[in-house]
Each structure stands twice: as structure tokens, then as C-alpha cells.
Amino acid sequence: MARYGPGGATLRPFLHRLRGVKVAKNVFIGDEVYLENEYPESVELEEGVVLAIRSMLIAHTKGSGRIIIERDAYVCPGVIILCPSGKTLRIGQGAFLGTGSLVTRSVGRGKIISTPRPVTVGLARIPFAKAKTMEEFI
Numbered sequence: 001m002a003r004y005g006p007g008g009a010t011l012r013p014f015l016h017r018l019r020g021v022k023v024a025k026n027v028f029i030g031d032e033v034y035l036e037n038e039y040p041e042s043v044e045l046e047e048g049v050v051l052a053i054r055s056m057l058i059a060h061t062k063g064s065g066r067i068i069i070e071r072d073a074y075v076c077p078g079v080i081i082l083c084p085s086g087k088t089l090r091i092g093q094g095a096f097l098g099t100g101s102l103v104t105r106s107v108g109r110g111k112i113i114s115t116p117r118p119v120t121v122g123l124a125r126i127p128f129a130k131a132k133t134m135e136e137f138i
Contacts, residue, residue: 008030009026012029013045021044026047027049028051030050030052030053030055033057036059048073050073050074054078057081059089061082066087066088066089067090068091070091073094079099089104091103093109094109095111102115122138124137
């Protein structure tokens with residue numbers, strides 16, 4: 001319910017608090033946001049944080065790590081924040097994580113993170129849905 005229920009600024013933060021996530025005031029949690037399932041107490045969202053639709057915070061890989069998102073940081077749609085076991089990953093105050101970014105290290109205060117721009121890597125000779133093999137497609 002915390003992932004799909006209504007109320008990005010009301011019900012969802014409340015439900016995540018009940019799960020053990022540390023959620024401060026004025027936090028917005030968008031639709032389908034995944035907040036650490038195994039160790040919810042390992043995630044801390046400070047005041048004014050925005051987690052946009054379908055972002056993911058994963059604070060474990062073979063054991064608990066810790067994710068801290070500081071005041072007024074903005075996490076765009078589709079961002080994945082992945083923290084290794086035994087480490088603390090901190091997103092600095094006012095940082096901006098651009099759509100689709102994969103974050104595996106701490107991000108400093110006010111930093112803007114973005115994915116690389118798309119580049120052409122090939123030319124489709126036949127539409128993918130109609131190709132019988134990958135070789136025919138490429």
C-alpha cells in the first residue's frame with residue numbers, strides 16, 4: 001500500500017514511517033517508488049525531499065547499508081540508488097538526480113547528476129517485432 005496508495009505528500013510518507021523508514025516533514029513520495037524492503041530502517045529522507053515516480057532506493061546487497069537523502073534533494077523519475085552492504089550512501093542537500101540515473105556513490109551538496117545522452121549504436125534493418133533473429137534485426 002505504501003508503494004501504490006494515494007497521497008504522495010501524506011499517506012505514502014506516513015505508511016513508510018510505519019514500516020521503519022525515517023521520513024521527515026514535507027517529503028513527497030511519487031507513485032510506485034520502491035523504498036528498501038529488507039531494511040527499511042536503513043533509509044532516511046530529510047525535510048523537503050522529493051522522490052519522483054518509479055525511483056528506487058535499495059540499501060542492501062548481501063547485508064544492510066544506509067541511504068541518507070538530505071534536505072531538499074530531488075530524485076527524478078526512474079532513478080536507482082543502490083548502496084552496498086556496510087556502507088553509507090549520502091545524497092547531499094539540494095542535489096538533483098536526473099531521470100534514469102544509477103547512483104552507487106555519495107553525491108555532494110547541490111550536485112546535478114545526469115545520465116549520458118543517448119547515442120546511435122546501430123541501424124535497424126527490419127523492425128524488431130518482425131525480425132526472426134537478433135542478427136536479422138541488426
